[in-house]
């Protein structure tokens with residue numbers, strides 16, 4: 001198994017557990033924390049610069065979510081975060097194409113916001129927007145070695161730690177990411193995997 | 207008998223679908239504050255609506271203007287005393303593959319197609335909550351399922367679909383329903399703005415063999431705005447002549 005590098009651009013997700021869970025798969029996780037923040041939307045140049053920080057990378061993980069803070073997110077924050085996400089995806093696709101390599105783009109979205117939760121309209125808008133952005137980019141990349149998929153993850157139900165939101169099952173998420181990175185997953189494109197242990201069953205997906 | 211809210215606000219009212227919808231709603235007796243960027247189109251609409259059971263008041267504006275929602279709300283409250291219906295129908299489409307789509311264009315697409323409608327819902331939902339009833343209908347798009355060339359537009363429309371689910375859950379206890387309509391290809395100026403070779407491919411991909419009409423969408427919106435749809439909330443109704451279940455158009 002060759003070592004691979006993933007760059008995660010996140011927004012307050014506690015990524016230490018995910019990085020640790022990816023290690024056994026020989027996947028190094030370069031984390032760019034809080035770069036999807038809302039007060040400074042990232043343009044293409046900045047996105048390309050950020051992604052190149054870890055050298056040639058094999059995949060981009062995008063984990064946008066508004067975490068609980070003193071202020072509720074606003075629609076303006078949403079516009080900024082989506083702009084940064086778009087810039088990162090565009091920069092990653094450009095980098096894969098320039099290097100003529102296989103590339104993986106994966107969105108990590110929280111299950112609650114994705115399925116729809118009362119009082120979470122902005123987060124649900126963000127999740128819905130990401131799903132559709134990824135579906136469209138997947139269609140556009142269909143004939144290339146780049147795949148674009150979404151993993152919907154469960155959150156930890158216990159009290160949130162101060163460092164960010166805890167992933168419910170980082171090992172399971174890491175193993176799905178590892179399989180999406182493998183060549184066997186080249187035919188998996190534009191898909192949404194709801195890793196919610198069945199909590200979404202019986203509800204319409206967005 | 208189907209009843210409709212007595213008053214409401216509609217955006218994008220001078221456009222193809224918006225105009226048909228405004229006239230259908232006013233025809234059903236709904237008093238409306240109608241808004242659009244296109245002042246001339248709005249004036250023509252107001253003239254055309256003259257004599258219908260519902261009054262149509264035109265108020266030009268840009269949905270990106272953060273003061274517009276408040277102004278629309280105040281105008282409707284002053285004129286009609288309430289806002290029982292909100293229809294988000296303004297929209298802007300410009301396609302390009304992600305590699306060629308400038309970030310500024312992406313931002314503009316999201317601003318008009320998602321942020322504007324959300325800001326309006328934020329301003330109007332409290333009025334509906336106070337009244338203990340209301341209908342919110344947003345015109346999304348089949349492109350929310352993914353559409354070649356539409357990264358900005360589909361992203362925005364997916365956002366409104368996502369928000370609709372959360373809003374529907376939050377507002378259901380207050381007697382308010384929140385739904386989306388996802389039209390496929392509808393014969394309007396927006397649809398006609400597509401390059402001819404793409405237009406041709408789109409039309410060939412529609413199983414029912416024709417473009418949709420503005421009346422196809424107006425009928426659905428009238429239903430969602432009326433008393434017959436009170437048990438439907440958080441849904442996205444797709445009206446696309448079957449295109450959402452046929453093969454996608456993979457490239458342009």
Ligand SMILES: NC(=O)c1ccc[n+]([C@@H]2O[C@H](COP(=O)([O-])OP(=O)(O)OC[C@H]3O[C@@H](n4cnc5c(N)ncnc54)[C@H](O)[C@@H]3O)[C@@H](O)[C@H]2O)c1
Pocket residue numbers: 217218219220221222223224241242243244247267268269270294295296297298318345346347348388389390391392393394395396397
């Ligand atoms: N026509 C189609 O095939 C189709 C398909 C799917 C979804 N839709 C959606 O249906 C809705 C109506 O579209 P349409 O086909 O009637 O298009 P249209 O272009 O005829 O109408 C859109 C209207 O929105 C207005 N508008 C645009 N930007 C605005 C802004 N910044 N502020 C205020 N108003 C603005 C325009 O002036 C126009 O009158 C849109 O939300 C569109 O995205 C249309």
